[in-house]
Amino acid sequence: MSLSPHTTPSGFRLPSIHAAPPFFTQQPNPATQAVATEQWSRLILSYAKHRNLFTIKVEDAQTTGGDWDEILRNDRINRKLNTSYLAYILEQMERSCRLAFDPPKQSISAVLYWRTPEEWAEVLHEWATSTGQLNTILTFYEIIEPPVPSPLSGVPMSILRRAINLLIKSNRAQLIAVADGEGVRFLNGSTSK
Structure with missing residues (x-):
């Protein structure tokens, strides 16, 4: 099989490295592993953004038919990421700072930052302003x-x-106590930091 990009059923374009069997195995050479880790990180984040996925779990490497199947396994070359490598x-x-383990103090389940918290803050304020x-x-x-889907849905x-x-x-913005817990009021405010 040649190393070429591949488009998944969801329309995500996998990079050619995804067709290389060694990509699915932790590498003994630290420099090689650093490059592979960076490639996996970018792949996970871009796929999460493509599919609007916010969480990933170590067990997703073993879950057949799950949200992450398209990138954590490659049936064309009979390879899949194992749980220890995904961990x-x-x-x-x-x-x-590309994810945060959630809940804290464990390393099994994480919230992905395919947008940084700062970018989410801007999306949130732009949404509040535009609506x-x-x-x-x-x-x-x-x-x-929201009743109408937005970039913040989910x-x-x-x-x-x-x-x-x-x-x-x-x-x-300011936090406001409301009957059901917490609320927020968005303000025009300054964007200077």
């Missing part, structure tokens, strides 16, 4: 489960909280 990749991604939500109190649920609570906290620091 290693996720730990490296956490070190480079006329400035100076309106919204619950967190209304943001992540975003994990941990990402939403980080984005809101960044907006609070730039005077573009």
Whole structure:
């Protein structure tokens, strides 16, 4: 089989390296492994963005028919990522701030940052502005489960909280206590930091 890009059933274009059997095996040479880890990191994040996936678990490497099958396995070359290698990749991604283990103090399940928390803060504020939500109190649920799908639909609570906290620091949001817990009011505010 030649090393060439491949388009998955979901329309995601896999890089040619995905057709190389060694790509699915942890490499003994540290320099080679660093390059492979970077390639896996970019692949995981771009695929997550393509599929609007926010979480990954070490067990996804072994789950047949799961959300991550298209990239964590390659049936054309009879290869799949094993759980220990995926765990290693996720730990490296956490070190480079590309994900956060959620819940904290474990390394099995993670929330992916295919957008940085700062980028999510901008998306959140732009959404609030474009939908006329400035100076309106919204619950967190209304943001992540809006009646009309938005770029924030389904975003994990941990990402939403980080984005809101960044907006609070730039005077573009404030937390408000509401009957069902917490809410947020978006403000025009300054974007200077």
